[in-house]
Amino acid sequence: MARTIPLDRYRNIGILARLDAGRTTVTERILAVTDRPDPAAEGARAALGMPAWVEQDNERQITLTSAATSCVWQDCRITIVELSAAGRQGGDRALGVLDGVVLVIDGVAGVTDGVAALFEDAEAQGLARLVFVNKLDREGADLSAVVAAIAARGTAKPVLLQLPIGAGAGLRGIVDLVEMRATLWREAGYAAPAEEVEIPSDLLGAAELARAEIVAAVGVQGSDTAVLRRAVKAAVRSGSIVPVLCGSAFRNRGIRRLLDAVVDYLPAPSEMAAHAGVAADGNRVERRPADDEPFSGVAFQTVEDPMAGRLTFVRVYSGVVATGGNMLNSVTASPEKIGRMVRMHANHTEEIKEARAGDIVALAGLEHTTTGDTLCDPDAPVILGRMPATAGRAKH
Ligand SMILES: Nc1nc2c(ncn2[C@@H]2O[C@H](COP(=O)(O)OP(=O)(O)OP(=O)(O)O)[C@@H](O)[C@H]2O)c(=O)[nH]1
Numbered sequence: 001m002a003r004t005i006p007l008d009r010y011r012n013i014g015i016l017a018r019l020d021a022g023r024t025t026v027t028e029r030i031l032a033v034t035d036r037p038d039p040a041a042e043g044a045r046a047a048l049g050m051p052a053w054v055e056q057d058n059e060r061q062i063t064l065t066s067a068a069t070s071c072v073w074q075d076c077r078i079t080i081v082e083l084s085a086a087g088r089q090g091g092d093r094a095l096g097v098l099d100g101v102v103l104v105i106d107g108v109a110g111v112t113d114g115v116a117a118l119f120e121d122a123e124a125q126g127l128a129r130l131v132f133v134n135k136l137d138r139e140g141a142d143l144s145a146v147v148a149a150i151a152a153r154g155t156a157k158p159v160l161l162q163l164p165i166g167a168g169a170g171l172r173g174i175v176d177l178v179e180m181r182a183t184l185w186r187e188a189g190y191a192a193p194a195e196e197v198e199i200p201s202d203l204l205g206a207a208e209l210a211r212a213e214i215v216a217a218v219g220v221q222g223s224d225t226a227v228l229r230r231a232v233k234a235a236v237r238s239g240s241i242v243p244v245l246c247g248s249a250f251r252n253r254g255i256r257r258l259l260d261a262v263v264d265y266l267p268a269p270s271e272m273a274a275h276a277g278v279a280a281d282g283n284r285v286e287r288r289p290a291d292d293e294p295f296s297g298v299a300f301q302t303v304e305d306p307m308a309g310r311l312t313f314v315r316v317y318s319g320v321v322a323t324g325g326n327m328l329n330s331v332t333a334s335p336e337k338i339g340r341m342v343r344m345h346a347n348h349t350e351e352i353k354e355a356r357a358g359d360i361v362a363l364a365g366l367e368h369t370t371t372g373d374t375l376c377d378p379d380a381p382v383i384l385g386r387m388p389a390t391a392g393r394a395k396h
């Protein structure tokens with residue numbers, strides 16, 4: 001079976017936030033705007049006799065028992081890895097399986113010490129970072145104060161990619177400084193249609209100045225949008241800038257643009273450096289993020305369910321793994337059978353027959369595997385670097 005989505009169209013991300021900043025609301029909105037159930041997968045849950053918890057979780061929209069939920073945006077497979085309560089504040093082992101993060105900051109509360117600590121954790125993990133300044137619909141929200149506070153911390157250079165149109169209850173649009181166009185919502189409601197328009201003339205001067213700052217920050221010449229987008233992506237990967245986007249998750253403002261930014265600026269697994277590990281003979285080996293490498297992956301979360309039994313969430317780093325085969329837990333030196341394998345979506349569970357480099361999937365029935373263990377091809381044993389991953393994993 002061939003790969004359906006090319007590896008460079010994968011994004012494995014986490015959403016980091018301090019208490020109440022809107023992490024859950026952002027995640028729910030992302031899943032709501034991206035969810036297009038795949039008809040082929042529709043019957044899978046019933047055919048599998050999937051347990052009640054899947055339905056319960058569907059009612060909550062986000063699967064709390066799903067450690068990773070996949071959705072599709074712009075032909076990209078975006079998988080959002082759910083971080084534990086500890087992980088939301090950094091320090092989660094699951095951070096190690098991400099390639100990038102979205103930091104959701106409360107536009108009213110601003111950059112607290114806790115937010116600054118999140119920044120530093122993500123940086124220490126070598127993760128590309130995007131900021132989404134949320135709650136701009138609330139009185140007292142202050143986007144420029146957030147940008148200034150990030151800059152003042154000195155660890156990351158924030159670069160505004162958007163300007164809000166209106167403020168507080170009067171938030172009615174967002175200017176995209178890369179595309180130099182605007183999105184307007186003429187109605188107040190959550191489901192108000194978005195209109196793509198020219199930048200309002202009273203904001204054009206400010207928009208041009210702000211765009212010039214992006215251009216200066218990433219060091220490109222000229223005004224070509226595609227060139228600028230690529231330069232921003234490179235700067236995000238090297239950690240030299242942190243793009244700042246804004247909106248209101250609650251009012252569903254700015255979520256589509258945030259997804260566009262995840263696709264445009266956060267790295268694909270294929271853009272990450274090869275994963276270092278130790279082979280059976282004790283020598284250091286690398287596993288490239290490619291299908292033609294031997295299979296390797298890391299278990300990052302297990303979920304116990306009374307009906308489904310144990311589900312182990314695995315990030316595949318290299319190669320292909322297919323149901324019916326065998327793999328090796330190289331940490332416990334135990335063989336594991338590859339039984340049922342699923343990919344979790346917001347509203348359905350897709351049964352899959354194989355997983356490839358870059359995939360994040362759940363395997364049922366693994367007996368000897370716990371969080372942090374490496375799973376690999378029995379003919380090419382490797383123990384991958386223990387999570388958390390070392391800093392600077394991104395290829396520059
Ligand atoms: N006005 C406004 N309220 C928001 C926005 N986003 C979230 N909220 C509200 O803020 C509160 C916290 O939002 P959550 O999405 O639960 O935040 P969280 O970061 O997941 O919170 P914890 O998981 O409890 O840390 C809820 O009452 C939301 O309705 C927003 O854009 N504007």
Ligand SMILES: [Mg+2]
Binds near residue numbers: 023025
């Ligand atoms: Mg929450």
